[in-house]
Amino acid sequence: MRIYNSAISAIFDNMADLLEIEGGNPFRVRAYRTAARTINSLSQDVSDLIANGEDLSKFPGIGKDLAGKIKEIVSTGHLSAFEDLSKRINPELIKYMKIEGLGGKRVAAINSRLGIYTLEQLEEAAREHKICKLPGFGENVERSILQGIKRAREYGNRIMLLEAEDIAAGVIKHLSVVVDQEKMVVAGSFRRRRETVHDLDILVTGDSARISERFLSFPQIAKVLSSGGTRTTVVLKSGVQVDIRVVPQESCGSALHYFTGSKPHNIAVRKRGVKRGLKINEYGVFRGEMRIGGEREEDVFSAVGLPFIEPELREDTGEIEAAERGELPLLIELNQIRGDLHTHTSRTDGHASMEEMVAAARAKEYEYLAITDHSKHLAMTRGLKERDLAEQIEHIDKINETLEGFTVLKGIECDILEDGSLDLSDSILKELDVVVCSVHYKFNLSRGKQTKRILKAMDNRYLNILAHPTGRLINRREPYDIDFEAVLKGAKERGCFVEVNGYPDRLDLDETHCRLAKEMGVKVAIDTDSHSTGDLDFMRFGVGQARRGWLGREDVINTRDLEGLRRLLRRW
Secondary structure: OOOOHHHHHHHHHHHHHHHHHHOOOHHHHHHHHHHHHHHHHOOOOHHHHHHOOOOHHHOOOOOHHHHHHHHHHHHHOOOHHHHHHHHHOOHHHHHHHHOOOOOHHHHHHHHHHHOOOOHHHHHHHHHOOOOOOOOOOOHHHHHHHHHHHHHHHHHOOOEEHHHHHHHHHHHHHHHOOOOOHHHEEEOHHHHOOOOEEOEEEEEEOOOHHHHHHHHOOOOOEEEEEEEEOOEEEEEEOOOOEEEEEEOOHHHHHHHHHHHHOOHHHHHHHHHHHHHOOOEEEOOEEEEOOEEEEOOOHHHHHHHOOOOOOOHHHOOOOOHHHHHHHOOOOOEOOHHHOOEEOOEOOOOOOOOOOHHHHHHHHHHOOOOEEEEOOEEOOOHHHOOEOHHHHHHHHHHHHHHHHOOOOOEEEEEEEEEEOOOOOEOOOHHHHOOOOEEEEEOOOOOOOOHHHHHHHHHHHHHOOOOOEEOOOOOOEOOOEOOOOOOHHHHHHHHHHHOOEEEEEOOOOOOEOOHHHHHHHHHOOOOEEEEOOEOOOHHHHHHHHHHHHHHHOOOEHHHEHHHOOHHHHHHHHOOO
16 A cells, blocks of 8 residues: 655644643654645655665654654555554544644643634633633633634635645556556646645546546545546545546547536637637537537637646636636746745754755756745744844855855844834844844734835835745634735835745745735745755745736746846845
């Protein structure tokens, strides 16, 4: 039985949750979370690494003990330490850990004092105001819990793109025994690069009987919902539904368009077809009974008088009208990114040295990399004080002396304090090439106060980029309440930029805010917020989000060469 990275990562995350609920050693909790993050960032399957005799302990955050546990999961499908812990702590409580406002201590308190195990029981207790009466909770926490439960239900079983990629890659690899990979494509919201995915639709061209038979031998299948003809539908052990649809060559394009969606986009296209006397469906483009197109996706668009519309734009949010006017944006491409402006090292809470991060960036053929470790206010990350940052600046200068064709940019991720001041003095900030600033605490300020806080921070002439500007964590934390239009106006007036954070559980800005930034003339930086070398690959998620937000190369500052970037960053 093959175990994929996402499953291993999930076990480690669940282990960390249970340890936190039990009140375990916080360093041990962090070790499991770090390992989960590292596994998610690996470009290779852990199963393959083990089969090839790779030493897993060489990867950041994975020592000999955790490497052994990974091997146990890969060889047996489970982790005995997790099963032992589950005998002491009910695994149902893990669900609570995804709700904003609840950490391990609070989950344990709710469970021990109120005997609550299900979300339904938790919701009932919150509505009856039983939770706010517990020591250390209060009405604000209770309200946050109710909002978190509502959000959990809205998201349902949707998974993040990173996990969806892992699952899809596993299925495609399994099917590649009977069909060439280039004859398989993942459609749906996955192809549109939505931030979360409910299920996976994989279109395949080939022998339907062989494909179905091979797919049904996939070891991660928990339940077969249907099998036969050209469609096989299963539910995996992870709870994700996967549909394999075998389509004939002459229908490949129309099927890809149909199953990519979105539904509103498809309806709008079909309506244009009806006006031209055409029928458009997953089988092709028809005039009466005659097929006039459908082998290529472009056939669908040309039949209704439109140029090709990129999948990321297909949400019926103006893309058809723009296409009709010849005003579709030329979307940014991953290969246009010249460097990453938000990364961390082991000097604070990263898991790789500066030298390792630089080597990984150079391997991606970047021209520059900004090292932006945390500032001192974020104590849990071992954030840098002024003297620490001064030492890091000197270290970067020495590294740059040894490099040709590549530059390490001196930077910091500086906390925006509650009053809008920055965590470090101007005397040290002025020595940096790029200053990335973030809100890391006090997310619950009123709309007016939070907006004022950020605008005041932007008044500092050394602030360059507002990182993860709304503070959301997908499926876990709502954006903090700000007047985003006012923030963008302030950024425009002050010569600041906003970030599209490519880390999979952030993707912040969302596509709506990206479009608003573009409309208001505020450029963005697409960054990864990397904490390891593997995280640099998350740039693909940031670019996907930017594409959904209609952004082109000219809208993104780190598509410039180094000199052009420096000109943009200079505010004084």
